[in-house]
Amino acid sequence: MSQTITIDPVTRLEGHGKITIQLNGQGEVEDAHFHVTQVRGFEKFSEGRPFYEMPALMARICGICPVSHLIASAKACEAIMSVRIPHTAAQLRRMLNLAQMVQSHSLSFFYLSSPDLLLGMESDPKTRHIFGVVGARPELGRAGIGLRRFGQHIIELLGNKRIHPGWVIPGGVTEPLAQAKRDEILAMMPEAYSNIKLALDWYKQIAETFRPEIEVFANFPSLYMGLINEDESVEFTDGALRLIDAQGSIVEDGINATRFSEVIGEAVEPYSYTKFAYYKPLGYPEGSYRVGPLARLNIVKTMGTPLADVELAAFKQLANGPVQSSFYYHHARLVDMLYGIEKIEQILSDPLILDKHVRATAGVNRLEGAGQAEAPRGTLHHHYKVDENGLITWANLVIATGQNNNAMNKGVLQAARHYVKNGKFTEGILNRVEAVVRTFDPCLSCSTHAYGQMPLALTLLSPDGEVVDRLTRS
Amino acid sequence: MTTVAVDVKTLVIDGQNVSARAGQTILEVARENSIDIPTLCHLDGLSDVGACRLCVVEIKGNNKLLPACVATVEEGMEVTTTTERLTKHRRTILELLFAERNHICSVCVSNGHCELQSLAQSQGLTHVRLPYRNPQLAVDASHERFTIDHNRCILCTRCVRVCAEIEGAHVWDVMGRGIDSMIISDLHEEWGKSSCTRCGKCVQVCPTGALFDKSKIGSDHPKYPDFLPYLNLMREAQ
Numbered sequence: 001m002s003q004t005i006t007i008d009p010v011t012r013l014e015g016h017g018k019i020t021i022q023l024n025g026q027g028e029v030e031d032a033h034f035h036v037t038q039v040r041g042f043e044k045f046s047e048g049r050p051f052y053e054m055p056a057l058m059a060r061i062c063g064i065c066p067v068s069h070l071i072a073s074a075k076a077c078e079a080i081m082s083v084r085i086p087h088t089a090a091q092l093r094r095m096l097n098l099a100q101m102v103q104s105h106s107l108s109f110f111y112l113s114s115p116d117l118l119l120g121m122e123s124d125p126k127t128r129h130i131f132g133v134v135g136a137r138p139e140l141g142r143a144g145i146g147l148r149r150f151g152q153h154i155i156e157l158l159g160n161k162r163i164h165p166g167w168v169i170p171g172g173v174t175e176p177l178a179q180a181k182r183d184e185i186l187a188m189m190p191e192a193y194s195n196i197k198l199a200l201d202w203y204k205q206i207a208e209t210f211r212p213e214i215e216v217f218a219n220f221p222s223l224y225m226g227l228i229n230e231d232e233s234v235e236f237t238d239g240a241l242r243l244i245d246a247q248g249s250i251v252e253d254g255i256n257a258t259r260f261s262e263v264i265g266e267a268v269e270p271y272s273y274t275k276f277a278y279y280k281p282l283g284y285p286e287g288s289y290r291v292g293p294l295a296r297l298n299i300v301k302t303m304g305t306p307l308a309d310v311e312l313a314a315f316k317q318l319a320n321g322p323v324q325s326s327f328y329y330h331h332a333r334l335v336d337m338l339y340g341i342e343k344i345e346q347i348l349s350d351p352l353i354l355d356k357h358v359r360a361t362a363g364v365n366r367l368e369g370a371g372q373a374e375a376p377r378g379t380l381h382h383h384y385k386v387d388e389n390g391l392i393t394w395a396n397l398v399i400a401t402g403q404n405n406n407a408m409n410k411g412v413l414q415a416a417r418h419y420v421k422n423g424k425f426t427e428g429i430l431n432r433v434e435a436v437v438r439t440f441d442p443c444l445s446c447s448t449h450a451y452g453q454m455p456l457a458l459t460l461l462s463p464d465g466e467v468v469d470r471l472t473r474s
Numbered sequence: 475m476t477t478v479a480v481d482v483k484t485l486v487i488d489g490q491n492v493s494a495r496a497g498q499t500i501l502e503v504a505r506e507n508s509i510d511i512p513t514l515c516h517l518d519g520l521s522d523v524g525a526c527r528l529c530v531v532e533i534k535g536n537n538k539l540l541p542a543c544v545a546t547v548e549e550g551m552e553v554t555t556t557t558e559r560l561t562k563h564r565r566t567i568l569e570l571l572f573a574e575r576n577h578i579c580s581v582c583v584s585n586g587h588c589e590l591q592s593l594a595q596s597q598g599l600t601h602v603r604l605p606y607r608n609p610q611l612a613v614d615a616s617h618e619r620f621t622i623d624h625n626r627c628i629l630c631t632r633c634v635r636v637c638a639e640i641e642g643a644h645v646w647d648v649m650g651r652g653i654d655s656m657i658i659s660d661l662h663e664e665w666g667k668s669s670c671t672r673c674g675k676c677v678q679v680c681p682t683g684a685l686f687d688k689s690k691i692g693s694d695h696p697k698y699p700d701f702l703p704y705l706n707l708m709r710e711a712q
Contacts, residue, residue, distance in 0.1 A: 048612065048613060050615050056581050164580070166585075363689075
């Protein structure tokens with residue numbers, strides 16, 4: 001008798017998702033899917049709105065990474081305005097984006113994934129959360145909370161608000177950086193460095209104990225894409241996209257926002273509201289690729305900051321060519337954070353950082369524009385069309401989770417096949433299947449409304465839909 | 475030496491004995507005596523139309539609620555500006571305004587300095603009991619400098635009045651009746667093609683984010699409607 005195992009909702013994710021695992025008559029895994037079960041409609045209801053409202057409107061997609069949407073959207077608007085923003089504004093935005101990356105990565109690593117890594121995949125779900133981590137290793141919990149505060153506080157200092165700051169606007173930012181604020185950020189640096197060092201040291205100690213998970217957590221060759229600078233260093237806000245293959249050879253380089261839609265297509269599957277992005281010349285699903293921390297580290301030659309470069313060199317030793325296992329997203333995430341902290345410090349030492357010219361103004365000078373940036377979880381692309389008056393007539397957003405969608409689905413299937421045998425599974429096994437998705441840190445276009453741990457219900461259905469068994473975690 | 479006889483009225487507002495000149499409105503007298511009455515369509519420097527009804531007050535011996543912005547003082551009047559009944563009415567008016575069109579504060583250009591939003595807060599409006607109408611209204615961005623978003627318009631007609639009374643252009647007016655009422659420029663032409671003088675007074679007096687400067691958002695766009703009394707004063711002085 002075939003069965004379907006449903007994990008709904010998947011816990012410790014940003015947003016609401018569901019996993020289904022189909023078993024055949026022999027109890028072997030036939031197929032598995034990761035479903036995103038909501039539709040948000042942002043692209044549709046932004047139609048008719050003035051284009052310069054888009055950054056604020058689009059930031060509302062997510063309370064975790066509103067800054068990425070602000071920046072990608074503002075850049076798309078600047079393409080419509082045909083302006084180049086002042087140097088200081090570009091630097092300030094870069095810092096804001098990095099601060100958000102640090103806080104979002106700490107959320108993903110410490111709050112959502114470290115319970116699995118510290119307490120174990122099979123540990124009691126009642127304590128498998130951030131408070132369990134704080135109880136077991138207080139200094140680790142403190143480091144995570146400290147890094148999140150670091151990022152959030154910089155966002156608040158720059159944009160006056162931790163969530164949905166209105167500071168980033170088409171043309172730049174609304175106000176320059178005050179010296180007192182710069183000094184306050186600089187004062188936070190030593191603690192941030194010590195926290196990330198603690199996290200990296202701890203992760204490296206425990207990583208090898210997860211060898212079985214490393215082998216089956218979405219561990220397969222694929223293409224990788226991310227923003228990169230001309231000097232082949234990592235980039236989150238400007239630069240252009242590079243796409244490499246599983247061997248590390250460059251497939252496409254210098255993909256700017258205008259060219260993005262020529263190269264990247266989006267497929268639709270009936271089981272998910274999230275689209276599946278793919279590299280057009282290879283078609284779907286062969287052209288599927290991964291984005292995010294793992295992809296970023298795979299495509300770059302250097303981080304561009306001294307401490308992160310040492311860590312990048314160590315990371316590159318994990319594989320001959322691109323690192324393939326998605327388990328290493330955790331590792332890459334920590335390197336990203338170290339880079340972010342170093343880069344913020346570098347940006348603050350820019351002699352022009354307190355300059356008052358932070359905004360370019362213009363009207364509608366082009367009827368179409370696109371912008372891209374690296375969100376913490378991967379490349380984010382916004383593409384708008386406007387009428388003569390600047391009202392949006394069409395919008396398309398390609399988000400990181402859509403670009404990782406195929407890899408997440410393949411990863412869920414890979415892990416389910418490995419762990420679910422003879423139709424038997426435990427809570428710990430299903431937690432591993434969820435943990436595969438967690439490595440990608442997908443943002444299911446949710447906001448911060450999910451508070452605490454959501455209940456997890458597993459249902460075993462017979463082919464005629466009858467409930468065979470039910471397991472509930474509350 | 476000539477003396478001007480002033481017709482003085484004495485009355486009571488919220489238990490406070492106050493004196494006023496004949497012809498003054500209850501609102502004027504109340505504000506002169508630091509008694510707060512919430513208003514929305516009223517703006518110092520413009521004529522009053524008593525449209526929003528937020529300033530309604532109770533008068534002893536009168537069953538009707540009177541709008542303080544247009545009701546004039548009378549000798550011996552006993553006015554109460556805050557009662558449970560009045561608060562209930564004011565909240566209901568605000569709920570009706572919020573339900574009528576699309577007021578999404580979080581992404582509105584006036585978030586944080588919107589008179590409708592501030593009133594909702596000061597009147598303790600925690601939720602809207604009425605179903606939202608969610609009308610599909612257009613945004614007119616044809617003007618070179620300004621935009622009108624009818625979704626956020628509460629039909630207070632401040633723009634109509636400031637344009638006609640102060641600027642003297644009378645570009646804005648109201649079209650239709652009841653729920654179908656709309657602010658229009660000239661004879662319902664695009665604002666960018668209208669006879670607008672581009673003075674921007676309507677933008678400054680708009681209590682919500684319905685009228686705003688192009689390319690401005692949120693904290694970027696405070697409004698300064700207090701120029702009107704000065705403008706009137708200077709013109710009268712000439």
